[in-house]
Amino acid sequence: MRIGLLGAGRIGAFHAGTLAAHPDVTELMxxxxxxxxxxxxxxxxxxxxxxxxxxxxRRPDAVVIAxxxxxxxxxxxxxARAGVPAFCEKPVxxxxxxxxxxxxxxxxxxxxxxxxxxxxxxxxxxxxxEALRAGRVGRLHTVRTVSSDxxxxxxxxxxxxxxxxxxxxxxxxxxxxxxxxxxxxxxxxTGSNEGEEFFRAAGDADTAAALLTLExxxxxxxxxxxxxxxxxxxxxxxxxxxxxxxxxxxxRAPLSSLEPADVAxxxxxxxxxxxxxxxxxxxxxxxxxxxAYRAELDVFLRVARSxxxxxxxxxEALRAxxxxxxxxxxxxxxxxxxVAEVEAAAQACASEPNGVVV
Numbered sequence: 207m208r209i210g211l212l213g214a215g216r217i218g219a220f221h222a223g224t225l226a227a228h229p230d231v232t233e234l235m236x237x238x239x240x241x242x243x244x245x246x247x248x249x250x251x252x253x254x255x256x257x258x259x260x261x262x263x264r265r266p267d268a269v270v271i272a273x274x275x276x277x278x279x280x281x282x283x284x285x286a287r288a289g290v291p292a293f294c295e296k297p298v299x300x301x302x303x304x305x306x307x308x309x310x311x312x313x314x315x316x317x318x319x320x321x322x323x324x325x326x327x328x329x330x331x332x333x334x335x336e337a338l339r340a341g342r343v344g345r346l347h348t349v350r351t352v353s354s355d356x357x358x359x360x361x362x363x364x365x366x367x368x369x370x371x372x373x374x375x376x377x378x379x380x381x382x383x384x385x386x387x388x389x390x391x392x393x394x395x396t397g398s399n400e401g402e403e404f405f406r407a408a409g410d411a412d413t414a415a416a417l418l419t420l421e422x423x424x425x426x427x428x429x430x431x432x433x434x435x436x437x438x439x440x441x442x443x444x445x446x447x448x449x450x451x452x453x454x455x456x457x458r459a460p461l462s463s464l465e466p467a468d469v470a471x472x473x474x475x476x477x478x479x480x481x482x483x484x485x486x487x488x489x490x491x492x493x494x495x496x497x498a499y500r501a502e503l504d505v506f507l508r509v510a511r512s513x514x515x516x517x518x519x520x521x522e523a524l525r526a527x528x529x530x531x532x533x534x535x536x537x538x539x540x541x542x543x544x545v546a547e548v549e550a551a552a553q554a555c556a557s558e559p560n561g562v563v564v
Contacts, residue, residue, distance in 0.1 A: 207231055207507060210266035210290075212258065212281055213273035214238035214247040217295060220492055221272050224500050226251035230507050237261045239273070262288055268510040269293070270503065275300055275373075276366055279308040282520075286317035291510040293503065295322040296376060298523045300368030302552045305527055309520045320506050320516055321523040323380045325440075327501040330453035334444055335385045337451050344448025346386060349426035351378040352441045352454070354434035356490065358412065361404040369410045370397065370430055371530040371537075378428045379418075379529040380522065381442060388421040389525070394542045395533035401433055416533050436460035437487030438494050460487040528552060 209231050211222055218238070225231050234253035238244035241255065248255035256264070262284065271281045271294040279299040285292040298305040298321070312319045325331050338346060353374050359367070367373040382390060397411025405412040413431040420426060437460025442453045455461070463469075488494040508514045528548050536543040 207267040207510070208233040208235070208264070209507075210235045210237065210261045210264075210269040211247075211253075212237050212261070212269055212271045213277075213295075214240070214243045215272065215274075216492070218272035219247050219250075220496075220499060221270055221503060222247050222251045222253065224503050225270065226253060228504065228507065235261050235264060235266060239277070262290070266290060268507065270506070271295060274366060275368060279304040282308045282319060283311040286312045286315040286319070289315070289317065291318035291320075291506075293320045293322060293506040296380075296523055297368060297372060297527055298520060300366075300372055302527065302531060302548075305524055306552055309524060312520050318510060318516065319520040320502075320509055321518045321520060322502060323377060323384075323518050323522070323526070324495050324498040324502050325377055325381055326384055326518060327498040327505070328453075328495060329497070331381060331385060331442065334442060334451055334453050338385060338444060338446075339387075342449055343444050343446030343451060346424050346444060346446045348443075348445040349382060349386065349420075349424065350441075350443040350445075351381065351426065351428045352439055353378055353428075353430040354439040354460075355430075355432050356434055356436075356438055356460075358402055358405070358432040361402070364404055364410055365408040367410075368530075369408075369534060370412070370414045370432070371395070371416075371533040372527065374430050375414065375416070375428055375533070376526050376530045378430075378442075380526040382418065382420065382426055382428075382529075383522075383525060385442065385444070386420060386424065388424060390418050390420055390426075390529045390532075390545055392419040392542055392544045393417070393529065393532045393536050395536040396540075397537050405432070411537065414533075414537070416536075418529070434460065436462070438490050439488070440491075440494060458486055458488050524552070 207230050209225050214236055225234050236244045236248040236253050236255050237258045244255040268291040269285050298308050393416050395416035397414040399406045399412050401412040415429045418426040439460045440454050444451050509516050528545050532543040532545050532548045
């Protein structure tokens, strides 16, 4: 397969390594808004650096979109109009209007779009989904998720990211749906800023929490922060009437046990009290989810060849974004917000005769 990679930043460079090493990829073409960065990544992987127009002119068999978020919607629409299967990192766009417009283009052209919610391909989350469906936890009543970054992103990234709910917690919102099989119906969210001023200047929060109600009355909490120097901490707990299962608590989890038995054993300050020294804690998302990132691209190549059904089509991204939008509205207006309220706004976008130019 001849694959085009659109975006050569941190995640783009990682994807370049995955694609270049994949046995089904015979040619890799790399484009980026920064031509020098595209050349650097291409040279490291034996690929060809091209401008975006030239890349599309070569009619790749599929494209992987790993550009800045602001460029996602336009590149999705361009790939759809060209009839090129596309994989795109989340989100489709940072607002509902552009998301709906891009997805409408995909629908109208009948194009293939797979969204990059890589945690769906993580072994732990897949096991949690299966445990729930097998009845291991009994009647599910509570879900808890945590997403904590070791350090803030660069200041220039924050105004373009869409904010903590759309950029970070959107993964948790997607997983709530995917793991439990239930939609979020209502949220109550808040956020705080006690760290760098650039978060507040961008209208964002550096720490956030949300209480979510799912179909059937299941309650969920989702928390996130940009400040967790102990390491990269991503977890999910599923509590039911029969058992409680957890993803993300292992020897590399950045947790320190203060239980007397652990302290006596000399494990205080070690990951989850299981003897993992601080040096082995997860340092970031690329390290923690490297196998999942590789797995999702392998599946995408097979989906593009019509060998597998699409595991995460574009409307899945819209459902997660609706929850994120509801949280942002709740944070700003300090009130509970139903997802149906936000969905009505999305449907209004779809009903506009001219849509949004992307």
